[in-house]
Every structure is written in structure tokens, then in C-alpha cells.
Amino acid sequence: MTTQERDDRVFLVRHGETEWSRSGRHTSVTDLPLTPEGERVAAGLKERLAGESFDLVLTSPRQRARRTAELAGYPDAEVDDDLVEWNYGDYEGITTAEIRKTVPGWTVWDDPVPHGETPAEITARLDRVVARIAAVPGDVLVFGHSHALRGLTARWLELDVTEGRHFVLNTATLSTLGWERGSPAILQWNS
Numbered sequence: 001m002t003t004q005e006r007d008d009r010v011f012l013v014r015h016g017e018t019e020w021s022r023s024g025r026h027t028s029v030t031d032l033p034l035t036p037e038g039e040r041v042a043a044g045l046k047e048r049l050a051g052e053s054f055d056l057v058l059t060s061p062r063q064r065a066r067r068t069a070e071l072a073g074y075p076d077a078e079v080d081d082d083l084v085e086w087n088y089g090d091y092e093g094i095t096t097a098e099i100r101k102t103v104p105g106w107t108v109w110d111d112p113v114p115h116g117e118t119p120a121e122i123t124a125r126l127d128r129v130v131a132r133i134a135a136v137p138g139d140v141l142v143f144g145h146s147h148a149l150r151g152l153t154a155r156w157l158e159l160d161v162t163e164g165r166h167f168v169l170n171t172a173t174l175s176t177l178g179w180e181r182g183s184p185a186i187l188q189w190n191s
Contacts, residue, residue, distance in 0.1 A: 060143065
């Protein structure tokens with residue numbers, strides 16, 4: 001990442017609530033809709049983003065992210081397949097507590113995901129997103145998913161993707177990445 005002075009920002013929005021996000025079930029490839037509450041809260045993002053101007057608006061192809069973008073006032077957000085959630089493989093639809101019954105202490109950040117993505121694989125695709133964002137001279141808005149956006153934040157900060165473990169991200173929240181004296185920084189988180 002460049003160390004030149006920049007003032008552009010990256011706004012991250014995690015999708016609104018789904019049945020599985022509410023219950024803590026890992027959701028990657030299962031394409032779930034937002035709950036009515038998820039739609040209500042996602043619609044509130046429109047007012048929060050009013051007055052901002054974006055040179056690029058991206059979204060994951062999953063309907064929960066696309067619908068959040070639409071409700072937030074960005075129905076024409078560009079789909080970027082690299083923004084899909086971490087592929088949970090055999091752990092799709094299962095909670096962390098259930099996984100830990102057979103794999104004590106398991107986390108997506110530290111342990112294998114049978115038939116899912118490795119940290120190296122998710123790093124490769126999130127680095128493509130970071131490069132794409134860094135090439136835009138103005139502000140960027142991204143709609144996506146919890147682990148992928150947390151990993152994206154780690155890569156933005158030039159950290160290992162697994163350091164995303166430190167960035168809790170709730171549904172339908174707004175976070176902002178940017179710069180501090182030429183270094184990539186978190187400007188606002190999970191609000």
C-alpha cells in the first residue's frame with residue numbers, strides 16, 4: 001500500500017440480519033434473504049449514507065448483500081465475486097458452538113475448514129479487492145459479509161487476513177477505513 005498522503009475512504013457495510021446470522025449459523029454459499037428486521041435496519045442505512053458521494057460501489061453477489069445495498073439506496077452496486085463470504089465448506093449452516101463439540105476451540109481464523117477456503121485463498125481474493133479499491137481516487141462503498149469484511153480490513157491494514165479476528169462486525173453496521181498520515185487506518189468501526 002502506498003504511503004503517500006490520501007484522504008479517500010472505504011465505507012464497509014455488513015449485510016442486514018438473516019435467520020442464520022441471527023442464530024449464529026455460518027453462512028457463506030447459502031443464499032438467504034434478509035429477515036423483516038434485517039430489511040428495516042438496512043433501510044436505515046440510507047439516511048446514514050446520505051450526503052456521501054462514492055466513486056465506486058461494490059457488493060457481494062449474495063442476495064443478502066445486494067438487498068442491503070438496494071435498501072441503502074444503491075440498487076446499481078457493482079457485483080464483485082471476490083466479496084463473497086469465507087467459504088465455510090462442511091461447516092455451512094453450523095454454529096461455532098456445534099463445531100467446537102468435535103473440534104474444541106475451533107475458529108475460522110485458526111483452524112481448517114473441511115472443503116472450505118483456507119486463509120491463503122481468502123487472502124488472494126481480498127487482496128484483489130484491496131488493489132481495486134486502492135486504484136480509485138475517491139471514496140468507495142462496499143456491501144459484504146462478516147468474516148470477509150473483517151479479513152478485508154486486516155488486509156487493508158497490511159495485516160495477515162487472520163487478524164480479522166479482532167474486528168467484531170454486527171449486521172447492518174457501517175465502518176470506515178481510510179488513512180492516517182499516509183498509513184492505512186480504521187476511522188470508524190461497527191456503528
